[in-house]
Amino acid sequence: MKHVDQILHADWIIPVEPIGVTLANHCVAISGDRIVDVLPSTLAPSRFTADTEIELRDHALIPGLINCHAHAAMTLFRGLADDLPLQPWLEDHIWPAEARCVDRQFVHDGTLLGAAEMLRSGTTCFNDMYFFPDEAAAAAIEAGIRAVVGMIVIGFPSEWAANTDEYLQNGQRVHDRYRTHPIIHTAFAPHAPYTVDDDTLRRIATLAEELDVPIHMHVHETQREVDQAVANEGRRPLARLAELGLLSHRLMAVHMTALSADEIGEVARAGVSVVHCPESNLKLASGMCPVAALLEAGVNVAIGTDGAASNNDLDMLSEMRTAALLAKGVAGDATGAPAAQMLRLATYCGAQALGMEADLGSLEPGKLADIVALDLGGIGAAPLYDPVSQIVYSGHRDQVSNVWVGGRRVVVDRQLTNVDIAALKQTADHWRDQIRS
Numbered sequence: 297m298k299h300v301d302q303i304l305h306a307d308w309i310i311p312v313e314p315i316g317v318t319l320a321n322h323c324v325a326i327s328g329d330r331i332v333d334v335l336p337s338t339l340a341p342s343r344f345t346a347d348t349e350i351e352l353r354d355h356a357l358i359p360g361l362i363n364c365h366a367h368a369a370m371t372l373f374r375g376l377a378d379d380l381p382l383q384p385w386l387e388d389h390i391w392p393a394e395a396r397c398v399d400r401q402f403v404h405d406g407t408l409l410g411a412a413e414m415l416r417s418g419t420t421c422f423n424d425m426y427f428f429p430d431e432a433a434a435a436a437i438e439a440g441i442r443a444v445v446g447m448i449v450i451g452f453p454s455e456w457a458a459n460t461d462e463y464l465q466n467g468q469r470v471h472d473r474y475r476t477h478p479i480i481h482t483a484f485a486p487h488a489p490y491t492v493d494d495d496t497l498r499r500i501a502t503l504a505e506e507l508d509v510p511i512h513m514h515v516h517e518t519q520r521e522v523d524q525a526v527a528n529e530g531r532r533p534l535a536r537l538a539e540l541g542l543l544s545h546r547l548m549a550v551h552m553t554a555l556s557a558d559e560i561g562e563v564a565r566a567g568v569s570v571v572h573c574p575e576s577n578l579k580l581a582s583g584m585c586p587v588a589a590l591l592e593a594g595v596n597v598a599i600g601t602d603g604a605a606s607n608n609d610l611d612m613l614s615e616m617r618t619a620a621l622l623a624k625g626v627a628g629d630a631t632g633a634p635a636a637q638m639l640r641l642a643t644y645c646g647a648q649a650l651g652m653e654a655d656l657g658s659l660e661p662g663k664l665a666d667i668v669a670l671d672l673g674g675i676g677a678a679p680l681y682d683p684v685s686q687i688v689y690s691g692h693r694d695q696v697s698n699v700w701v702g703g704r705r706v707v708v709d710r711q712l713t714n715v716d717i718a719a720l721k722q723t724a725d726h727w728r729d730q731i732r733s
């Protein structure tokens with residue numbers, strides 16, 4: 297008989313690895329921040345004693361959703377400028393508002409708001425790109441959510457750094473500070489091919505090897521980005537990134553809406569992960585990522601929400617559904633992108649993109665206990681034939697009842713344990729008044 301900290305019993309456990317499996321009347325045993333075992337609930341009393349046992353009737357347990365592309369602090373710009381294409385939206389609205397408002401406090405408060413929204417919608421880990429990543433890390437720790445904070449690099453000065461050297465130095469300081477932290481991880485986050493120069497990108501490729509971290513970058517977000525690069529430099533951004541040594545398993549290429557068949561093959565051979573952000577792409581009319589073709593070619597595809605200024609929520613359940621529907625529509629094939637595969641994109645494939653699949657992305661012994669309980673007892677999920685189908689095609693963030701990050705229960709019966717929602721709402725309103733004026 298072994299003693300563990302917690303045992304979570306649920307009607308269904310969807311481990312994601314192996315794909316397509318649903319375990320009825322099972323439980324997850326947890327010690328510290330790791331999963332010890334996944335087993336039938338009837339066998340648990342003969343194998344484990346526990347400090348806490350939780351019965352989750354009518355619930356499914358899934359691995360925590362991994363939001364592979366976010367600018368969490370941009371929740372404070374939610375609804376500020378809608379119904380515009382990417383470049384005018386960025387250049388005339390978002391960048392000027394950022395130049396006016398973004399400082400340490402903004403990033404802290406915005407990231408806390410984003411973290412609260414993500415935890416309440418079943419995201420346990422987000423891959424972030426924004427200024428002041430140390431503040432984003434502090435807010436993530438405060439909320440209790442796992443974060444990969446981006447060592448951002450962009451070719452213009454901000455409050456965070458004056459030039460690319462300073463961006464790199466400041467980023468590496470953040471990496472050093474959090475290198476052994478249990479829930480904070482780092483990645484390089486060069487903004488996009490059109491905002492970072494060749495020399496800096498070469499240095500990032502080398503430094504990423506040295507520090508053993510991923511590279512998180514917007515790539516081929518629109519056809520216009522590709523056309524302008526061809527007009528200005530005579531080649532497509534992906535070709536330039538290949539020459540600079542960036543195409544590898546370390547690269548998380550976000551968006552990738554404009555891709556040729558050759559480029560899909562090249563990305564597959566190089567082991568690049570593609571991060572698909574369907575709602576942001578649709579809202580900005582940026583183009584559509586050829587998800588079915590990428591999957592067919594063997595590319596690892598993960599899912600992200602992008603920032604709340606272009607989505608406008610950080611809800612991975614709705615993002616997963618949009619991704620599934622869009623993939624079918626774009627490919628003209630209703631059999632493509634089946635539910636179990638889409639849930640895998642939002643969990644295991646996200647972990648793989650981050651280089652963390654040994655620790656995250658599925659409910660298996662030895663992995664970190666990042667777990668989400670979904671209440672499928674409501675009428676919106678009735679009758680229930682297949683929990684995976686229900687979660688992907690009719691799931692809703694209000695069904696997220698309990699969330700654990702590294703074994704810590706950070707959402708209890710739909711309430712955040714570490715965040716004061718009333719105070720957070722007041723802070724958001726305060727920022728709205730500041731940003732508007």
Ligand SMILES: [Zn+2]
Binds near residue numbers: 365366367514602603
């Ligand atoms: Zn983005």
